[in-house]
Amino acid sequence: MxxxxxxxxxxxxxxxxxxxxxxxxxxxxxxxxxxxxxxxxxxxxxxxxxxxxxxxxxxxxxxxxxxxxxxxxxxxxTKTNLYGPLIRRARPILEKLRDETNETVLLSVPKHNGTLTIDQIDAPYSIRAINYVNKFLPSHCTSNGKILLSRLPSEELELILERPLKQVTSFTITETNQLKEEIEWIRKYGFSLTLREWDESENGISAAILDERDELIGFVSLLGPYHRLTKEKMIDLAPKLKDKANSIANLLK
CATH class of the missing domain: 1.10.10.10 (Winged helix-like DNA-binding domain superfamily/Winged helix DNA-binding domain)
Known part of the structure; x- marks a missing residue:
């Protein structure tokens, strides 16, 4: 003993x-x-x-x-939330985004090989996303995670894509070249989509929060049922989402 x-x-x-x-x-x-x-x-x-x-x-x-x-x-x-200052400054903007879109809004931060959700403002509907706060999500099948991949140096991106991509749903992109094409699309247009790739019932769109040195601070995301938050609707909402992300970035300067 x-x-x-x-x-x-x-x-x-x-x-x-x-x-x-x-x-x-x-x-x-x-x-x-x-x-x-x-x-x-x-x-x-x-x-x-x-x-x-x-x-x-x-x-x-x-x-x-x-x-x-x-x-x-x-x-x-930590007695206080590590991300408390970011959450406090971003929340009024995120609440406005929720009111303007009637969809769930997430605030996330980059981590190694994925993202961490630090705040969530729910949609006013009974059918809405689960609570993702404090959940670590993978990079290849989420909208904020794909933005993270798009910001990586080519060497680091190649190392990540060398590993097998997990098939989370039947819609998850697991073919490396297809994911690389999507990453190039994200770099061109400045926002990212996920189409039932993490959860077969959900679609999502994300935009990056960047500091004055163009370093990645976090992500603003919209999440909703795929039949309500369609690809076409998300593309229409992209300018609004990018504007909110820029507003949060300006508050942090």
Whole structure:
């Protein structure tokens, strides 16, 4: 019993030490750096990192393979919402967008390999989107995720697209060249669509929130039932959505 207890405590200490190392590092840490500093063998470090990543305490950069903090530590240890300032400034604009469109409005931020929804204002209908707040969504089958892909350097995009694309619904794009064509379309027109690709009952449209250096801050999205929020309607709403995203960006300058 004592041996098992000591081993469990040792694992917790090691995991906590790794989290602290990553938190203190100004850049993502490579596994060999962590192994050298902790004086643990590579297999032990790899297993601990794999567990921490599955719990969202750390996340691995797909290009450098370095580790940095995930979202979970902020959610647990920050007394105020990490994204509180962005939510407070954006909400009046998002509420106006909801009133003008009568569809659910989402505010999201970029994460590695996907996006995190940080605020949602629901449509006034009984048939509407589920609550996506605090949900991590993949990049290849969501409208905000496709914008994230369109903003990536070509090297990083290629690395992501080398992996198999998960077939989430029967409408999900899983063919790499087809997705690349859509990414080029997004770069040309400045907004992104998803047509029943994440949820067979939903369509969505997103626009990017960019800072004064043209860096990606977040996304404004509209989400609704595919029979109500049609592709044609979303394209008509695109200028309005882009205008709201720009208004939020201007508030952050």
């Amino acid at each position: 004592n041996t098992t207890k000591n081993h469990s405590i040792q694992s917790v200490v090691r995991a906590a030490t790794i989290i602290q190392l990553i938190a203190d590092s100004p850049t993502p840490m490579m596994i060999n750096q962590i192994t050298e500093i902790t004086d643990l063998n590579r297999t032990t470090v790899w297993r601990l990192l794999e567990t921490l990543e599955s719990l969202d305490y750390v996340e691995r950069d797909p290009v450098t393979k370095g580790y940095q903090l995930g979202y979970a530590p902020y959610r647990l240890f």
